[in-house]
Amino acid sequence: MTAIAFPAIGHVFRADYGERVYRVAFDADGKTLRWAPFPAEDFDAAATTETYRSLPIRPGVFMVTWKEADGTTVTHVEDFEHDTVHASITLPDHTFLNLTGSWTRVD
Template sequence: MTDTAFPALGHTYKADYGNPVFRVEFNADGKTLRWAPFDADDFEAVATTESYQATYIRPGVFMVTWQEADGVTVTHVEDFENGIVHGAITMPDKTFLTLKGDWLRLD
């Protein structure tokens, strides 16, 4: 991969950290994504929409960040070339989580 364009636009991914597992849909607009637990019975009903920023790191690797309405902050390092996602999440109570998992394109 040599393109600096964010490859997730208009696509859906599975972020599989073992526990938890999420479904992440990137809107083609390059500004919003929707996410929910992967095993949600009705994704449309439970998905949360977030505004995000994607920052190019190197070919095939992007840092994606967003802040949720409840104060949760999320940083992903998405490695599209190797199918790996690293997550760093700060909860409203300041608990800090770090995760590593598989990053699989579903469509």
């Protein structure tokens, strides 16, 4: 099977779920991302850095996962073809969130 390149590496995206909007910057190393609420006056100061894993589902669609320091787990299904993102998030208190929104490259 040919490896499918993750198209987000080195780019910044806006995940807009309606009431919740985030900026997600994928570092060029292909291993870390930084995220913060959008808009953050000073993204670098507000951003949280996470180590993520991306798995191709099909060309243009990837599952991206990470675990935050407080125990929050995040799973994104990022659809670069249709500019959508689906998120499943488990918070430390075990609250489970399902969000769907637009996925827009902003850099």
